[in-house]
Amino acid sequence: MSIADNATKITTNTLQEMKREGEKITMLTSYDYSLARLVDAAGIDVILVGDSASNVMAGNETTIPITLDHMIYHAQCVVKGVERALVVVDLPFGTYQGDSKTALDSAIRIMKESGGHAVKLEGGTEVAESIERIVSAGIPVQGHLGLTPQSIYKFGTYSVRAKEDAEAAKLLEDAKAIEAAGCFSIVFEKIPAELAAKVSAQLSVPTIGIGAGSECDGQVLVLHDMLGITKDFSPRFLRRYADIGNTIDGAVKKYIDDVRNGDFPNAEESY
Ligand code: KIV
Numbered sequence: 001m002s003i004a005d006n007a008t009k010i011t012t013n014t015l016q017e018m019k020r021e022g023e024k025i026t027m028l029t030s031y032d033y034s035l036a037r038l039v040d041a042a043g044i045d046v047i048l049v050g051d052s053a054s055n056v057m058a059g060n061e062t063t064i065p066i067t068l069d070h071m072i073y074h075a076q077c078v079v080k081g082v083e084r085a086l087v088v089v090d091l092p093f094g095t096y097q098g099d100s101k102t103a104l105d106s107a108i109r110i111m112k113e114s115g116g117h118a119v120k121l122e123g124g125t126e127v128a129e130s131i132e133r134i135v136s137a138g139i140p141v142q143g144h145l146g147l148t149p150q151s152i153y154k155f156g157t158y159s160v161r162a163k164e165d166a167e168a169a170k171l172l173e174d175a176k177a178i179e180a181a182g183c184f185s186i187v188f189e190k191i192p193a194e195l196a197a198k199v200s201a202q203l204s205v206p207t208i209g210i211g212a213g214s215e216c217d218g219q220v221l222v223l224h225d226m227l228g229i230t231k232d233f234s235p236r237f238l239r240r241y242a243d244i245g246n247t248i249d250g251a252v253k254k255y256i257d258d259v260r261n262g263d264f265p266n267a268e269e270s271y
Helices: 011-019 033-041 068-081 100-114 125-136 149-155 165-181 193-202 244-261
Strands: 024-029 045-051 086-090 118-120 141-146 185-189 206-209 218-221
Touching: 011 024, 011 086, 011 206, 033 045, 033 068, 045 068, 045 149, 068 086, 100 125, 125 141, 125 165, 125 218, 141 165, 165 185, 165 193, 185 193, 193 206
Parallel strands: 024 045, 024 218, 045 086, 086 118, 118 141, 141 185, 185 206, 206 218
Antiparallel strands: none
């Protein structure tokens, strides 16, 4: 039996062990109780309460506007639906970049008020001190390198990162710095597969890829994208595992017809 199948609760130690044994880690986002419950029951290892909630839940163009209160609310809902998965909660933009004391305060609020099991934050050497401080307070931290959506206005594009040698070397340096600062895992977003493989092999902590090829220690996708609920986002790395958007469209249209035609409710559905 695999390490993941054996675990009644996934912890950061389980993920380290999975990396050591070459067992792939699965991670998906969730933002609410009902879907988190389904995702957890299906056997996912890690649920990320991502700041992508800003896009898929709140309809914002970027992840910038979402607040710490919003993230805590989403995480509270998710935690209630989860029995087995490790729940990681994104620290939103503006709640950790200022200084390490602010970063620690934000992480403590997430842990105390949501019941999540770990936090995630974006960045490399510039956030290493904050990671160290959060970890030394007993809070597990997941890093996030490559395409970092909270810095979208600095880069101006969502294109593949670290294609050039200098940026690739910086990513390796950042990954080593945040591993040394205490990250239990690092997400690589939209970087060349070859680079992700090379850096993953040099780290002892598990790497989780999104648009970073198959050699990362695990994979993550945004739930609403892989279920086909979002329609206007189709990067090359996204595989759609369902077409829930069209299923919902068909069901709602049928309901409208049935109500208008007097077919719903029928006698059996009435008291
Ligand atoms: O917020 C999010 O959903 C993320 C994933 C894309 C990794 O950070």
